Amino acid sequence: MAVAAPAAGQARAGRERQIHLPAQALALAGRSVRSTARQPEMWLPSMIFPLLIAAVNNSAMAKAVLLPGFPPVDSVLQFLLPATVVQGVMFGAVSGGSDLALDIENGFFERLIASPVARPAILVGRLAGGAVLGACQAVIFVVIFRVFGAHVVGGPPAVLVLMAMAVMVTLMVGGITAAVGIRTGSQESVDAAFPLIFILLFMSSAFFPAELMDGWFRWMAEHNPLSWMIDAARRLVLFGFDWSDAAVAVVVPGLISVLTIALAVRQMRKRLERAR
Amino acid sequence: MTIPVEAVGLVRRFGDIVAVAGVDLRVEPGEVFAFLGPNGAGKSTTVRMLTTLLAPSAGTARVAGYDVVTEAAQVRRAIGVALQDAAIDPLMTGRELLRLQAVLYGLPRARAEARSAELLERVGLTAAAGRRVGKYSGGMRRRLDLALSLLHEPEVLFLDEPTTGLDPTSRLNLWDELRTLNLEHGTTVFLTTQYLEEADQLAARIAIIDGGRIVREGEPNRLKAEVGAPTLRIEVRDAQADVARTVLARFGAERPDRAGVLAIGLDGGAAEMTSVVRALDEASVVIEHMELNAPSLDDVFAEATGRRLEGADGDAAAGPGATPGEPAA
Numbered sequence: 001m002a003v004a005a006p007a008a009g010q011a012r013a014g015r016e017r018q019i020h021l022p023a024q025a026l027a028l029a030g031r032s033v034r035s036t037a038r039q040p041e042m043w044l045p046s047m048i049f050p051l052l053i054a055a056v057n058n059s060a061m062a063k064a065v066l067l068p069g070f071p072p073v074d075s076v077l078q079f080l081l082p083a084t085v086v087q088g089v090m091f092g093a094v095s096g097g098s099d100l101a102l103d104i105e106n107g108f109f110e111r112l113i114a115s116p117v118a119r120p121a122i123l124v125g126r127l128a129g130g131a132v133l134g135a136c137q138a139v140i141f142v143v144i145f146r147v148f149g150a151h152v153v154g155g156p157p158a159v160l161v162l163m164a165m166a167v168m169v170t171l172m173v174g175g176i177t178a179a180v181g182i183r184t185g186s187q188e189s190v191d192a193a194f195p196l197i198f199i200l201l202f203m204s205s206a207f208f209p210a211e212l213m214d215g216w217f218r219w220m221a222e223h224n225p226l227s228w229m230i231d232a233a234r235r236l237v238l239f240g241f242d243w244s245d246a247a248v249a250v251v252v253p254g255l256i257s258v259l260t261i262a263l264a265v266r267q268m269r270k271r272l273e274r275a276r
Numbered sequence: 277m278t279i280p281v282e283a284v285g286l287v288r289r290f291g292d293i294v295a296v297a298g299v300d301l302r303v304e305p306g307e308v309f310a311f312l313g314p315n316g317a318g319k320s321t322t323v324r325m326l327t328t329l330l331a332p333s334a335g336t337a338r339v340a341g342y343d344v345v346t347e348a349a350q351v352r353r354a355i356g357v358a359l360q361d362a363a364i365d366p367l368m369t370g371r372e373l374l375r376l377q378a379v380l381y382g383l384p385r386a387r388a389e390a391r392s393a394e395l396l397e398r399v400g401l402t403a404a405a406g407r408r409v410g411k412y413s414g415g416m417r418r419r420l421d422l423a424l425s426l427l428h429e430p431e432v433l434f435l436d437e438p439t440t441g442l443d444p445t446s447r448l449n450l451w452d453e454l455r456t457l458n459l460e461h462g463t464t465v466f467l468t469t470q471y472l473e474e475a476d477q478l479a480a481r482i483a484i485i486d487g488g489r490i491v492r493e494g495e496p497n498r499l500k501a502e503v504g505a506p507t508l509r510i511e512v513r514d515a516q517a518d519v520a521r522t523v524l525a526r527f528g529a530e531r532p533d534r535a536g537v538l539a540i541g542l543d544g545g546a547a548e549m550t551s552v553v554r555a556l557d558e559a560s561v562v563i564e565h566m567e568l569n570a571p572s573l574d575d576v577f578a579e580a581t582g583r584r585l586e587g588a589d590g591d592a593a594a595g596p597g598a599t600p601g602e603p604a605a
Binding site: 034035110 | 359
């Protein structure tokens with residue numbers, strides 16, 4: 001009996017934690033969104049840089065659309081919309097992992113750990129906050145591109161898919177940066193991982209059709225999952241809604257995010273174990 | 277009634293370094309207990325084990341009746357924690373932090389709101405509650421931290437160096453707050469400090485820790501009484517130091533002190549002062565400075581460790597306002 005009592009208590013505590021998990025994750029997601037919103041220096045670059053790159057490409061590639069093999073488009077902007085969305089949310093997702101590392105650096109993480117918060121809520125809250133911002137950013141980009149004449153042929157369903165893709169990309173990149181942040185507990189390490197993620201994006205068909213590439217670069221682009229995702233999203237923008245394209249645009253980053261989040265969870269477990 | 281804190285043979289190693297080398301503790305309900313020691317003595321490491329942030333390498337501890345390892349979740353629910361280097365998010369407002377804390381501790385919303393308002397009033401932050409914490413002064417942050425740690429009405433409150441880095445006024449305010457808390461609400465408080473005065477002023481019982489071990493434990497007055505004789509300090513010219521030391525040896529045992537000061541425990545107390553002066557005069561020693569001090573906690577520390585806490589590291593113990601926060605042990 002004396003042995004059973006603590007076990008029962010622990011089971012009760014475990015249940016209580018599960019009950020509070022959604023509320024706690026929501027509160028932490030709210031904190032994450034609010035702290036991003038309060039630091040314009042954090043989110044402005046993720047809005048401005050992708051748009052600048054799109055503007056530059058728009059001029060640089062103005063004649064490229066005439067090349068045989070280039071998909072028929074109204075404007076280069078229309079072609080670039082999915083890539084710009086992905087690039088923008090990648091910026092934001094990196095800062096999510098970087099904020100998590102900062103929490104560890106300055107001790108806020110320890111404050112959380114000392115509380116009875118359900119442990120998964122710490123990671124879920126952080127990722128969910130980033131996902132909400134990612135979805136908003138996708139809509140903002142669609143609207144801005146529309147103003148400059150690039151409309152989405154797939155209509156509202158395609159925009160919804162772009163939002164879902166943005167959420168998945170945020171989780172995918174957020175998972176890997178969170179893993180690095182939790183492992184190193186250093187904001188600098190996360191920020192150092194940032195260019196690597198962008199190289200992956202540039203080595204895809206995000207900004208140029210793979211059909212017009214050659215050699216090893218073409219091979220890389222064609223085997224880059226980011227190309228599969230962006231090509232599918234682009235077909236929704238250029239030609240209209242299609243269920244299989246919608247599925248590819250969401251499922252590809254979704255599957256990768258399962259892997260990266262598993263990695264982050266593993267690092268979280270390790271960090272919590274290390275104190276044990 | 278459950279014992280708020282009880283530790284037996286608590287040990288924590290980091291690789292080859294033994295930060296805590298077998299600590300036994302017992303804190304009684306409603307008590308303010310101070311853990312006093314220099315930097316790196318093992319104070320923070322002990323607190324981190326008691327608050328479930330660090331597992332002991334050996335030994336056991338129960339806090340609020342729960343085991344810190346096997347029942348960590350229950351311990352976390354029952355305690356309030358304000359850690360020395362656990363930052364408060366500077367981008368959030370005081371009220372937002374209290375709300376987040378309420379959710380983390382699973383408090384019902386209505387109760388959390390009422391309690392937040394009450395605590396903000398008590399720590400004098402009602403007007404500042406809507407401002408971002410980044411704009412708060414050091415004292416305001418500590419007071420907010422105190423309010424946060426009290427939100428869920430913990431049975432035991434752990435405060436790790438609550439006044440390190442604060443200016444004297446803020447320090448006195450926080451002391452008042454802690455006294456009220458303990459007197460009116462009966463909250464058990466476990467605090468660590470490197471300031472003698474803080475331990476002396478606040479704690480009903482103290483434990484002095486040095487090198488990972490508790491070297492003295494008890495009520496401050498009883499510990500001081502155990503030291504017995506008051507400390508006589510004199511300063512003389514260097515050339516006469518040896519002569520003076522020989523003379524002083526007749527009146528009591530030498531005690532450690534800072535360089536340039538001769539100190540003894542004056543066995544006969546104040547009544548012996550005239551004899552000391554006469555004896556020094558007969559030996560032609562010129563006294564440059566002389567003082568007699570009732571036994572202090574520093575004397576207790578010196579007797580236990582052979583060193584002074586006061587002035588031990590950059591005069592940390594003497595001037596709390598002067599030392600910025602340093603890394604935890």
